[in-house]
Structure formats: structure tokens, C-alpha cells
Amino acid sequence: MIEIKIGTATCGNAAGAQKTLEKFQILSKENNNILISETGCIGMCYQEPIVEIFASGKKFLYANVDEKVAEKIFTDHVVHNNPVPENLIAETENEYQFNKQKRIVLRNTGIINPEKLEEYIARGGYEGLKKSLAMTPADVVKVVTDSGLRGRGGAGFSTGMKWKFASDSKNDKKYVICNADEGDPGAFMDRSVLEGDPHAVIEGILICGYAIGANEGYVYCRAEYPLAIKRLLEAIKQAEEKNLLGKNILGTNFSFELHIKEGAGAFVCGEETALMASIEGKRGMPRLRPPFPAVSGLWAKPTNINNVETLACVSYILANGAESFNKYGTEKSKGTKVFALAGKIKNGGLVEVPMGISLKEVIFEIGGGIKDNKKFKAVQMGGPSGGCIPESLINTPVDYESLMATGAIVGSGGMVVVDEDTCMVDVARYFLNFTQTESCGKCTFCRIGTKRMLEILTRICDGKGEDSDVEKLLDLANKVKNASLCGLGQTAPNPILTTLKYFKDEYIAHIRDKKCPAGVCTALIRFDINDKCIGCGACKRACPVAAITGTVKQKHILVQDLCIKCGSCYNVCKFSAVDKG
Amino acid sequence: METNKAKLDQILKEYSGIKGALIPILQKTQESFGYLSQESMGYIANSLKMSAADIYGVATFYTQFRFTPVGKYVIKVCHGTACHVGGIKILDAMLESKLDIKPGETTKDGLFSIQQVACLGCCSLAPVVMISDKTYGKLTNDKLGKIIDQYYTAEKEGKTL
Numbered sequence A: 001m002i003e004i005k006i007g008t009a010t011c012g013n014a015a016g017a018q019k020t021l022e023k024f025q026i027l028s029k030e031n032n033n034i035l036i037s038e039t040g041c042i043g044m045c046y047q048e049p050i051v052e053i054f055a056s057g058k059k060f061l062y063a064n065v066d067e068k069v070a071e072k073i074f075t076d077h078v079v080h081n082n083p084v085p086e087n088l089i090a091e092t093e094n095e096y097q098f099n100k101q102k103r104i105v106l107r108n109t110g111i112i113n114p115e116k117l118e119e120y121i122a123r124g125g126y127e128g129l130k131k132s133l134a135m136t137p138a139d140v141v142k143v144v145t146d147s148g149l150r151g152r153g154g155a156g157f158s159t160g161m162k163w164k165f166a167s168d169s170k171n172d173k174k175y176v177i178c179n180a181d182e183g184d185p186g187a188f189m190d191r192s193v194l195e196g197d198p199h200a201v202i203e204g205i206l207i208c209g210y211a212i213g214a215n216e217g218y219v220y221c222r223a224e225y226p227l228a229i230k231r232l233l234e235a236i237k238q239a240e241e242k243n244l245l246g247k248n249i250l251g252t253n254f255s256f257e258l259h260i261k262e263g264a265g266a267f268v269c270g271e272e273t274a275l276m277a278s279i280e281g282k283r284g285m286p287r288l289r290p291p292f293p294a295v296s297g298l299w300a301k302p303t304n305i306n307n308v309e310t311l312a313c314v315s316y317i318l319a320n321g322a323e324s325f326n327k328y329g330t331e332k333s334k335g336t337k338v339f340a341l342a343g344k345i346k347n348g349g350l351v352e353v354p355m356g357i358s359l360k361e362v363i364f365e366i367g368g369g370i371k372d373n374k375k376f377k378a379v380q381m382g383g384p385s386g387g388c389i390p391e392s393l394i395n396t397p398v399d400y401e402s403l404m405a406t407g408a409i410v411g412s413g414g415m416v417v418v419d420e421d422t423c424m425v426d427v428a429r430y431f432l433n434f435t436q437t438e439s440c441g442k443c444t445f446c447r448i449g450t451k452r453m454l455e456i457l458t459r460i461c462d463g464k465g466e467d468s469d470v471e472k473l474l475d476l477a478n479k480v481k482n483a484s485l486c487g488l489g490q491t492a493p494n495p496i497l498t499t500l501k502y503f504k505d506e507y508i509a510h511i512r513d514k515k516c517p518a519g520v521c522t523a524l525i526r527f528d529i530n531d532k533c534i535g536c537g538a539c540k541r542a543c544p545v546a547a548i549t550g551t552v553k554q555k556h557i558l559v560q561d562l563c564i565k566c567g568s569c570y571n572v573c574k575f576s577a578v579d580k581g
Numbered sequence B: 001m002e003t004n005k006a007k008l009d010q011i012l013k014e015y016s017g018i019k020g021a022l023i024p025i026l027q028k029t030q031e032s033f034g035y036l037s038q039e040s041m042g043y044i045a046n047s048l049k050m051s052a053a054d055i056y057g058v059a060t061f062y063t064q065f066r067f068t069p070v071g072k073y074v075i076k077v078c079h080g081t082a083c084h085v086g087g088i089k090i091l092d093a094m095l096e097s098k099l100d101i102k103p104g105e106t107t108k109d110g111l112f113s114i115q116q117v118a119c120l121g122c123c124s125l126a127p128v129v130m131i132s133d134k135t136y137g138k139l140t141n142d143k144l145g146k147i148i149d150q151y152y153t154a155e156k157e158g159k160t161l
């Protein structure tokens, strides 16, 4: 029997995995000796579609398998047992080894078929639940506390302690919520786990329910993740059939009911109190804490809320013991963390590393460095609540405290790497535009403060900045940080504060010299075609707005009024015939 | 409106007795009709014994809900961080000039609407665009242009992609 496994998570599909899948299905139609199956994301999104061939007791991993490559792999490898070296990236008889990585959360993603409960169970799935049910709830909380696990949703609060508060709350009704809102634009680890290993999360929810004494739960998943929702629904159905969910789970007194709630597109609904308002069918506005959810949460009942990744860690920890987790990491940040590498990085995708390794190792050794051999400028961590870390701090270890000291945060684990062609003032404006749009409007400092900061940043990017703007920004930033009601407003100034701290010269260049050093801010740049133009037409074809005219073999002309300054012509020209200034 | 009522009744029945069901009801309604019309919101308000203003208040809070009809295909253009630094604005410009509409608008033939969204979760394949439920990554002007053309071709042949 030969098995062909195709990665069909959203990232795989976006790169064309469905076509690859269809191709293999057609090719192997009349062959009963071939099994075709699907799996989640193995983390190497930049090389999707990825296909694994399991033959003669060995696994072969192939990258960039489009339809043509699929045909070649089928004829050469599947039929004639000759692996195809051009696309082969790994072969092994055991587990794949990932340079410097340790996979706990991602232990099954990209390996098992997420729609088959048997495959999760075959790799030790639901052992954590079985072990928990044989312990007292208090002992389960103790294991989680001993593991040192801290919440992976952003704030990094001790999970064991949070569970203790919820279990100490006396009430006949309690809830567990899994936060799968993943609002940080540029982060996708929760999506991958839900699409690739949904049972790991469901198991974590059940363990939490047992530990705190809850018998009902919700997964709140953002609407932009249709595949994750589909996989979750399927997984819930299967777990119910096997009595892993529902009444008297595995013959015990513990019963649990799990629902899925689909988000409706509001970043602030990732915040726990807003999320609960949204589940209740209201406008998703945060409220003041205390009371904390552990005391009064969903429908005013004690509620424990954890992030997807946190819960996927829990199922591993209960199966393997606190020690199996806390032997990784640093003194205060235990275990491993998944990071989503994106932006101008070569090997974009998901990596899971022990806490405490340096940013440099993550970005340059695992991530392969910067695309097109450009120069590294900064890494943005923590999304709209986070900050930009410059090259001088590239040796910072990735743990909660060290990253916080730079002004950024671990956040949910999104790392967007930017190079010399990225303008840091534009990045700050991008995030402020985001937080300003997403501010729910309940408190004045966030509602108006973000608006005023955005106005200042916009005028700086437009070349209309004034010398006093930097002072004004700092003043507003500190006020919004201190006086906002929820985390959205309290952290919204972070992108401004970090860019001002590490890239002040770029602000000054925009304000005093009316120049954008990275050549991004459209009001401050212009493109012109010079005499080196040989009339090849490449720029004309590349221009998205038909702003370039000219006949073949003659110098082309750029119509300034139509130009949107996207730089497409500059990037495609092979003759240095486009000037940027 | 009669058929609409039947459809709405069916949706409302599915959620009757379930706590906090307003948002899923609105989502299902939008899925069925493409948008939330004033009539459907009024009808839902009556059935749930809520004021229409409350329903409108909830619906307008969330970016997912639309109050005007949309095209057959909604093109969701990612404006997440990775797509922003990965040059999504070039695709924006191309789409706007090719389809002759701005974000939030629908083409005259009713085929396409453009919507800007936060992040589609395929950041390492930036820039990313989603058309209906299909995600397309590592896009260039050229590639996206060809994809749009495929939809036009399918439409001419009477197919739905």
C-alpha cells in the first residue's frame, strides 16, 4: 500500500492544493493499492502545495507540487519507485526533524488527517482526557500550574492560576470558552491548529471543563476561517459518536456539551468580555473588569476563557505530565510557542520553538533570512497591540519578559518581518488605521485618541507634518495607553511608541525633509522613465492602472496624473530605466 | 416577500429557544439573501420581540453584515499586515480599474463586489485574495487578472465557480 497525503489547509489550497489533489485522484483511479488522504499545514507554507508519499516504510516529503510535478511524482515515484530529487525536501522512517524546533502544539498538524478521529487517537489523542478523568479536578489544575503554561492569547497570564479562580467560584453552572478569534492581522497559528488538529483543542476544552466544573462550552471562531469551522463541526460530531463528548463521557459522571459560535468580523471581540457579549447576541463591547470572567462571565456565570494554542498545550501536558512541557523554555516562560512568520521572510510559515531562543535564530536560521537578499529592518510582533523590534535588538530572546522590555510583546505569535523597502511611519499609520477602525467607541480615549493619532500620522506620511507632531504623538500615546478601558486602546499606541523609539530618523525625514527614505509614502515619491528605456513594454504590462503609454522599441512615457506610485514599473524594469525619487 | 418570509420563518424556527441566537440568525439571513434588508430585520425583530433599532444596532456593529445587495462573487481583499507590506495596494488598484468599482461597491452586471478584510490567515502567501470561499495566494496583477477572467468565462458558459 502506498499513501499519498496532500496538505489541504487554507494555505495549501491558496497555493493550488485542490488541483494537486484532483490530479492524484485521477491518476490513481484504477489502482486499489494507493490511498489518497488529506492533512493539515506542516508549517512550510512558502513551499505549498506539499505532498507526502509513504512507501516502503518511509515518508518522502515533496514541496511545490503543482499538477505537473504531481504527474512526475506519480509516474516516477509511486509507480516506478524512483523518488523525484528536484522537489524532495525530506525523507525519514520516523518523525520529521525540524531545525531547532520542538513541536508540541503542532505535534499532529500536517501529519494526521484532521477528519479522522482514529488518527488522532493513534498518536496518543484523548489520553490526556482519560488521565484527567482518573484524577481529582484539583489535581488536574495542579498539573497545569506545575507545567508553567501561560496564556498564548496575548497577555501571558498563568493558565493554572486562571483555572484555580474559575474552579474556586461556586456555582451550579459554569462555562468554558475557547478563543479562536485570532484577530491579529498577520497571525495564523490558531487557524492551522484548528484546521490540522481540531481534536487537540477539543480535548483541551474538555479537560478544562472537568477541572473547573463546567459542563458547557463554546468555541468562538472568526468568520474568515470557514475551513476551520467545518473541521471543528466534523470533529465534534465524531467525538460525540465515540462518547468523548456529550453525556457521561467515557462512562464517568462528567458530561459536556460544546457549541461553535461564528464571529461576525470585529477585532475587539477577541477581548474576553467583548467576546462574551457577542456570544450573548449583543454588540461586542468590552466592559470594565472586575468582575473577572472567573467570577461573572458568560450569562453572568463563572467562565474560563483560553486561547486555541493554550488549550492544545493542555491536552499534551495532561497526557505527558507537567515535566514534559516545563523542561523547555526559560525560568518564567515555560514550554514552546508557535510563531507565524510572514512578511519579507524567505521561509514563511509556522514554527514552534522552545521559549528563550533568540529572534535571530527564529528569523535567520529557521526563517532563512530576508527575501531577495534585501536588508532586514525590523520585525513586528504582537500585531496592533505590539511593536517593531529593530536590528540592534535581534539577539533578544523570545520570552514574555524580554520582548516586553523592547516595547513589543509576544502577543499571539505573529512575526511580520520587514525590510529596507518598508516605511516605519507607514507601518505605524497602518496599525493606527486598524485600531481606529476597530475601536468600539465606548471609551473616549480610545475612540478619539486613536483618531487624532491617525490624523497626525497621515499628515506626516502626506508630507504635511510639523515639527511639533512628534511631541503631540508622544503625549497622546501616553494618555490613550493609560486611560483606555480595554486592551485595545491600552495597547494601540505601541506601534507608534516603538517606531518613534527605534526609527525616529524616519519620522524626521518625513517631517523636515519631506522625504520617505523607504520610498513608500506616495505623496513623497515620484517615478519617471529615463533615457535608458528601450521600449520593451514590461512596465506598461505591469502597470495596474494603465498609466504608462508607448510603442514597442520606443521610450515609454509615464502619465503622472494617473500614476498611483505603486512601484510596479520600477520593480519589473531590467534596464534601470525607471527613476524613483 | 412571501417566499422570503417562509425562508425567514425556517431560520427563526431553527434557532427558537436558543439563547443568544440573534447573530447566527442574522448570519443565516445574510447567507440566504446576500444582505440584510430592512424588511428582514423588521420581520426578525417582530418574531424575537425585540425593537428593530436593537437589531440594527447589533448588525451595524459587525463588519460582516451588509445592508445592500452584493454581487454573485464577493472578492475579499486582504488588508492584513503581511499583505499590506506585501503590496496589496497594487492589487487594489488593478481590481478597481479592471472592475471599475471601489471597495464596498458592486459591478453593474452584478457579478462582483469588492470587500476589504483584515486577515485571511495565509499570511506567508501574501498578497492574498478570497473569492467566495476560494483563497488565492502569492498574487501578482497578472495572476489576479487571469483569475477574474476565468470567472467571466465561466459566467459566459453559464457556470458558477
Ligand SMILES: Cc1cc2nc3c(=O)[nH]c(=O)nc-3n(C[C@H](O)[C@H](O)[C@H](O)COP(=O)(O)O)c2cc1C
Binding pocket: A150, A151, A152, A153, A154, A155, A156, A157, A159, A179, A180, A181, A182, A183, A184, A267, A268, A269, A270, A271, A272, A273, A305, A306, A307, A308, A310, A311, A412, A486, A487, A488
Ligand atoms: C483587543 C483585544 C483583542 C484580543 N484578541 C484575541 C484573539 O484574537 N485571540 C485570543 O486568544 N485572545 C485575544 N485577546 C486576549 C483575550 O482577551 C484573553 O486574554 C485570552 O483569550 C485569554 O486566553 P489565554 O489566557 O489562553 O491567553 C484579545 C485581547 C484584546 C484586548
Ligand code: FES
Binding pocket: A185, A186, A187, B078, B079, B080, B081, B082, B083, B084, B118, B119, B120, B121, B122, B123, B126, B127, B128
Ligand atoms: S495578512 Fe493577508 S492573509 Fe494574513
